[in-house]
Structure formats: structure tokens, C-alpha cells
Amino acid sequence: MSSFPASATLAQGSPFAPVLKINDSVITQYELDQRARFVMLLRIPGDPIEGAMKGLTQDRLAAEQAKKFGLRLTPEQINAGMTEFASRANLSAEEFVAAITQGGVDPETFRDFVANGLLWRELVRGKFGPTVTISETDIDRAIALGTRRTAMQLLLSEIVIPVEGDPEDEIALANQLRREITTESGFAAAARRYSASPSAGRGGRMEWVSTTQIPPQLVQLVLALAPGQVSQPVQLPNAVAIFQLRDVTEDLRTEAPLLNVEYAQFLMPNTEDVFADAEALGNRIDTCKDLWAEARDLPEDHLVIEKKSLEETPKDIALELAQLDVGEHSVALTRGGNRVFLMLCSREPRPEEEGAELNREAIRAQLQSQELEAQAGVWLEELRSEAIIEQP
Structure with missing residues (x-):
């Protein structure tokens, strides 16, 4: 398997020339050009060509799986998806299409983007939904984590590995480091060698940071560690990171505001x-x-x-x-x-809603969604590793 071409540029040569072959299907220059323009209009962080090629690759892999399972979307489902997506920008689907058309994006590109996203979601739900069970204990634990008002202070070290294109190699390196590193000095040496963060010169060492100031997903990840342990890889835009917990303290006098x-x-x-x-x-x-x-x-x-x-x-x-x-x-x-x-x-x-009641079913749905997202990420990497991906 080879990664997609990071150097691809917008519309060069024949617009219908293939730029990448994925098993028995191809991605054309026109599709790449259109998706990249769409990505730029959405202001999605990162290189638009990289993001476009990654998204189109997932679309092709999803289409293969949909064909395998006999899954199809109705026009009503696709139209509803387009309406929902446009509503995020406070626009109707027609207004959204008019706006992107002015930016050089064909309406069919928007339709394909939405349809393929819906198709992937349905595939993930069908494959993993029956196996994901959220217990009442899981909900209680999530409520406890979400309502905990005691501020925690974390002392972390970081290794931030830059990514250009497919993150497969960087994720593999991060997992290798996680398995091999057993000491703070070992982590510091790896940070000096591999990390692109400004903290690399300090062996990846960060200052004390409050749990109120970093993403909740990362808080849950590192609080599950014992001092000295290294986290699972975390994917960031254009990078993969791992963290070592050096110390943690609790300030019982301080509430942690949202x-x-x-x-x-x-x-x-x-x-x-x-x-x-x-x-x-x-x-x-x-x-x-x-x-x-x-x-x-x-x-x-x-x-x-x-x-x-x-x-x-x-x-x-x-x-x-x-x-x-x-x-x-x-x-x-x-x-x-x-x-x-x-x-x-x-x-x-952030102001809190007074008198708001906890909706346990909403929390259950959120936890299910998080678990499905995690399963989907693993499945996508498996599909990518098994596919024959090459430049024509």
C-alpha cells in the first residue's frame, strides 16, 4: 500500500485524469479539485489537498463496503442530510448551494460529500451498533466525570510527531514509543529525537496545567494513567501526540468552572x-x-x-x-x-443552565456515539491497510 500524493495540486492537466487508484476505483483530478475547494470554503484546518484526498479515499472505501452489504441511501435521506448540514451555517440547502457555487464548487460535490458521510455513518452503525452496549454504570461514571467540580493540576510531557499525508506511520511510531518508554528520562530522550513541539528541547516537559484548560477528552485520557505511564496516541491536525503523566494534584479549595x-x-x-x-x-x-x-x-x-x-x-x-x-x-x-x-x-x-436536569438517554446516546466513532476509526485504518492504493 502507498499513501496518497501529498504534492497533488488543483486542476492540472486533464480534469478527468486519475490521481489515485483504490482497489478497482479511481479518484480523478476533477474530484480532487472540487473537494479541495469545498474544504477551503468550509475553512477546515490543515492542507486542503491532503484533507480532500483523505476524505475521497474514505468515500471509496465506504462505497465498497456499502456495495458488499447491499446498503443504499434514498434521495430523501440525502436531501435531509444536505438540509441539516446547511443549517449549521444558518442557511437553507438552496442558499448553501448558491454560496458554494460562487466559490467554484459544483452542487454535486456537496451532494456527494453529504451522501458519502451518511453512507459511512450507516455502515458503522450497522457493523458496530449491535455490539455497543452502554450500561447504567457507564452513564453514572460519565455524569460523575462531567459534574466533578474539583480542579486538578496535571504535570505532563508531550511528544508531537508531525504528519504529512497518511498518519499510519506516525501512529505506528507513537504506539512503538508508548510500548518501549518506561521512564521519564526515556520519554525525554524520545521527545528530543522525534517531537516537533517547542517543548522538545526540554525533553517534552510542560508546565503544570489545570484540567479546566485542556480538552475534556485529553483530561479523561491522562487521568486514567498512573504517573510515569504514557497515553494512547492522540490525533491532532497535522500531528500525532502522546503524553506522559509525571504528576497530578487536586486542589480541594478550587472549583473547576466550565x-x-x-x-x-x-x-x-x-x-x-x-x-x-x-x-x-x-x-x-x-x-x-x-x-x-x-x-x-x-x-x-x-x-x-x-x-x-x-x-x-x-x-x-x-x-x-x-x-x-x-x-x-x-x-x-x-x-x-x-x-x-x-x-x-x-x-x-461559561454560565451554567440553572435547574437543568440530566437527560440519561441523551448521555447514553452521546457515549454510544463516542464508542462508534472510536470503532469507526479503527475499522477505517484496517480498510486502508488492506486496500491496494497506488498512483496511476
């Missing part, structure tokens, strides 16, 4: 001088709002300021924000060949 974070992502050319340029930029500005003046003559997507709950914040961004105070910045991340000047604008408690 948090909203506001942050700015300012894209800078990833040149040899980018770190000096970022430092100069940091010295020129005081708040995130000051970045608007810096981005005045740049494309719109070069500056994005958004406010999200911690749970909704991408893992790699949340990990960087956890190490920042308001007004501080990081340049550890990259996006599509650019360096990200990431600035923390604010961090504040």
Missing part, C-alpha cells in the same frame, strides 16, 4: 524569519483586536478570531492555549504551509 475561550489565529508565511517576525508582532500589539490592523490588506482567512467552549476547541489549539495567559501568543502550530500566530484573547467561566 470555560469559554476566545482566541485569534493569524497566519504568517513560514519563512526562516517567522519566529523573529512573530516576536516583533507580539511586541507591537496588546490585544487580539490589534491584529485586525495587521491583517487589513491580507486575505480574509489570514485572521480568524473566534469564541468557543473548551469542548469545541480543536485539541491542538486547546493544548497551546492552556499554556498561555490572556494576551500571550504561541507560534507552535502550522496550517497549510503557514505558521499560526495563536493569541489568547480571553478565558472566562
